Amino acid sequence: MNIMKLAWKFFVSKKSRAFFSILGVALGVMLLVISQILILTVERSNEYTLREKYGNYDMLVGYQTDKHHLTEDDITFINQIPGVKNSTPLLYPYIGEKMKIPEIAALPMYVGFKNDPLAKEHPFLNIDKGTFPKGNEVILPIRYLKSNHLEIGSEIELPFPPGNKQKVVISGTLKQNEKLENIAVFDYDWLSKVTSNKGKATVLMLKLEDGPSKEKINQMIKSKYPDIFIDNRTEMEKERENIGGLKPFVHTILISALAGSFLIVVSTLQMAILERKRELATLRLIGIKRYQLTLMVIFESMVIGLIGSTVGILLGIVLSFLSQRVVEQLMGFSLVGIVIPWKSLSLCAVSGIVITVLAGIIPGYLASKLPPIVAYKQNEPSLDKYSFLVRWLSPILLIASIAVSIFNYLYTKGPEWIYLLTGLGFLLSMFMGIPVILYLTVKLISFISKPFFGSEALLAGRNALRQMRKNIQIAGILMLAFVIGLTGYLLFSSIAIQAEKDIKTRYPMDYKLQATDSSLEPGFSKNLEEQMKQIEGISSISIPTALFGLTLNLDQNHIKNWNGQLFNINGKKQVHISLRAININEVTKFHSIKVLEGTIDQRALRNDGVIITKDLKKLGFQLGDYIQIGRYDEVMKGKNAGHRFKIVGIIDKMPVLPSDEYTAYTDQENLGKYFKINTIEQIQYNISNPSLSSVIQKKIDNLLNHPDFSNVILYDRQKELLTLHRQVQQRLFILLATVILTIFLGIIGLMNNMASSLRERSREFAVLRALGSRPNQVVRLALLEGVIISLAGGLIGIISGLVFGYHVLAGLEAKEYLFPWQIVLIELIISPLIGLAAAFIPSIWISRMNLIKTLYQE
Template structure:
């Protein structure tokens, strides 16, 4: 039996290639995700371990908030105190913070994708730093830069470099270029600008006589652990004291946490591809079993047992799964090599490790590929074992079976899913509305896939009539409808993938409209002065502004810009808004976006209550949502922790309704200058007088910030478009991740059409014998493929659109926006998929030998 199975497999090897391709693509995606994240993780662990290799103990301040959003600087007095600790050979204060943004020769800020842009205090050739040219800075207007930055910007010793920090743009003379003891010119792609210590403290930490951290080296005979314990006893609470190894491990752990999220996302979409691949494999083996009805029945008549017949089909599946999974793992490693090179080229981060191949993870990916193939082949295998011996006498392949069972099986999850969606939309699910919505969509999608055979019986004739007018077209339509189960499994891949794509499109378009509406409604100013992305994040729409909370400094400008804007002809009002992140100590403690400004001027441009009072030093205004969430009330007090001010108690003097550009605590400008990361405004609003020349005033305001390459002036239309456009990248990434599943869906149609042509060889010969031309054969096959692809595309996009509409309702977006053009493009892709799938099968059908086909069994 095994020999017969192997010979049969070799005879059908071409037919199994496309089924194997589905496994190859899925396993490739899984393997690439595992290898890439492992390589990046190990690379950054090596970097962190190297940078802390000469640090025995590190001391930094404990974060101000329980959520560890930011840590205040360490006072210089702590360094003096630690100089007397027992067991320490040396003690040094360190200034190193992200936010030194160098300006390139083109006048634009040099951008690196991911790695930090560090501003540090030059401490000489200590640690890993090694001068390659020149010397270290000694004067306030001198800097040294790392070789990575020198290469990116074309900077040379003796030239100048402009740098933006917590203060506006300043020009420095480059007196040195340095690299690192490992031979690299950058650590992980980061750029570094080294100032003198007082300048670094002022520009990077916002205050003199403070440090980011303190490093200690242990004397001979003293272990890092013993020195750590001694420092802990000396300093007491309020400081994080770690050995160099502990610091490296924690830093790497933070990076690993982010990589784990990326890994989960990639594996989720890879798993979706494998899930879609199950439909393809299931369909392939179903057709192959149907084509071998006579063969299997004859084997049964000769005495083969049911388990042998099941085993013969599963042996084929195992061999296909093993070969395809092995190829997939190999391709995954190759793809990871390319991804590593692309990432290093884009970010400038040269990872100090080669490709890391996690064998246990890859064995899991290999096993998953084989298991998926086995699971998909199991149902056809069991079905094959039930073929009665008398079937060997029949010429037909397989009889049609009732759709009652599969219809009932699909109706149950579909009904539960629709009920969950309805509960979420109607508000019956309470706080679990998104859980009910997500679960309902998943169950409804499963139910729809199972109900597709019934839907194909009802809808395929209607779709077919739209696409077939001639006799060959009608034959193609009838061929598509003759086996509802097969058609359903074939188009299920398109239903699932285009359902997800359609849902993403509707949600993204609705979010764009919501953002544009919010900007138009909330903003009364005619012009906005801001850096890239500031306005979209000021209200906390993406988790708060990029300040010390996530290692990025908010682009800002000089306060004098607002004063000068007020004096321009045609300007009725100009005001500034300061933006940062704070910690709130309340019923739901955690980070929150925070703002500051003159409320008497901010209120009219942001649509706030004009009766809001001017704020004193320790007074705050809170939005109504924060008040309710934190269990606070006007007249009471709240504890807030600011990056440079630590925990302070503030009196709540008023409240306001939050909007797109303002939410969270609002403090006085004086408080912001003293306690925020940056003492400069991040946003400026300009309101014009009636009849003023908008273009002329905009040009005049732009001239005021011409020396700041991070800040631009936009009108309302530009601001709304910019804010809404930030969704484009996320949408494109989702489409790319879903693209693999779409490719597998196209393969499914190609495979079904190819196997179907083989199955109908005799039928095709008879059609040719009675006078059908080759062009008619091509027309018939193309019509059949188009009917299936358009049917699957319409079903998937309709479901996706309805699911997206449900999300829009539950999320409370301004309005439902349907991207008709995008949906039409997706449907066009389904049509293109149908045409592509019909190319090879239609050519085969047209070339069929009439006499050989009539005699074909």
């Protein structure tokens, strides 16, 4: 007997069921294809953005202190390491302690580059106008030129300790960028000569071959130079590998799509076996062997996989081209064009076929185990016939997971990975226990709906239980969709809420004007503050320039509480702190200040008083003590003993300056009187009248274009929030696509199940019609059955998703927890709608069947 030919006949005889199976496989393969095409396309496009943002090099090797440097022999050794393709040296002549040289501290940081292609990949060499500097030439930031009334071609005198000052010509400007505001670029050879660093390099930029791993190169460099600093550019690598954080979520789609396709094929082939029990029994009676029955089912699944994979690849390629604009909008940059990875697509096709064949092994094995006599019985296996794994292991694992999780939370306070482990255990127990949970849930829903639908609710529930084996896979698919949806939403929401709080903490108000001088005490004229006050619709706070100071009376017993740098002043250790003027009355209009001790009265500050943060208190300062503060450069030169201020208050932190930890706050008059500081470092403001927003921003832009304010840059908190919201939107879009796809697979499977189930019970429905039931009653009964099945699967998914989601948050040490009542409500509404959508067409078919013909069928 030709098994393959027989399998083909069985396949062709049930075209509708075969269509659903092929569609399920095609959707899974289609998602595989789309993901492979779009990931490669986005990676190619993202590479251009990364090169512009980070530069096209792989490693930085060198030192962050002036105590060590790379010699020519060191450079030669590193260049000879296998895998190093090219290198170029960088020189930072004033780094570490040398940065504190007074004549250098107020100037942009000197950096020396060689004039070669690799050096030009460094972000610091982002030249706007002009040419690469030669000897006695320099490239400076645009704002530095504007604030000093210079231009390209101007001559400027700069210090080069330990040597004398040198006159250099400005050969170009750097592009306007916050990171380049404090950089001065010189020719490497010339700079090393005038700073007495001939034959020395601070850092070496490396470009690696494609083959060798960074880890091996790291080990070789570290073994030779244990104290060397290596920047593996992990930020760039992470962004490249994850494509801006989207790659893991794309993989989630693939896993869910493949899992859904797998369950669809298993469900379909199981239904085929149940419907062909008599035919299979007859084949057994005429001598066909068990393994031949298994091969027949596997061959049928292979045909489904082959056709589905082919259709999926074609659909995936077409949809990839059609979705290009959507991807561009989500990613925020233009794609270089759709790239088709043919090798990966071949693997996708093979994967689709292999997974489908694997899905056919279970029904094939069940078919071979089917005794010929039992095959003529049409009853579904009862609940008590399910395996030990379902009846006992599932509840044991469920109870153990919950117990361990609660015990860890209340008593042991163990590592966070325990929550991830117990969450996975809970999810696995729910999945294994679907037969039992589905049985109990269907019973409960039937009982609750009885007052609304009468005996039809009980009858629909019994029909659903009769088809238990067919409905288990469908419940699993819906559970998968809802778990992904709830867990993903909980995770994204928690991260987004915390990130938004961090941004609002970093930027207490909507906008900030910040001085960008390279000096230790940057500032701009109060004239800008006065002109800002004349703009209608603005609420602002001015933050005067802070004193870059040193303590002069630090309690030596509390030095151990300081993790920063210590300065030896007159034989005693002192620390750097800031002394900043603040208008408490203005601050409290916008933010409350948490006072730990004393007062924050402005009059007390004006009378040589200061308030300190709780961090300064750790250095031994108490309420009522005097803190003596001097200007850094004057103290280092021994010119000034500073001034004493009385501590009148201790606060948690200053809300408008959350990052100022070791800071003392006084009145503006004191800074002007004792330290001659009368400039503004930043202005924070809100636009109180949104209708005037565009007009206000235009006025501010005009102010900033004035040469007097060339050292001021505008920060927009809204832009930061928009970037965050765009990232969240990208991930939610991926999440939504995953959930919709999985639900669609569930609808296909449930529709197939309902069609098969109603076909088996066609004579029962015919009897109902013969006894006087109207067609709409038959339709209502079939629809109610579909609703009960989908609602049961949805409830299981909601419970599993909530519990698993909270375990994931706990395992990731999330700071924000919320109950996603909107998502739960949506899923509760969607669950019965899925059943209605899946059962609608089969129910219409059964209501229009030929009554006489059906009753006379054997």
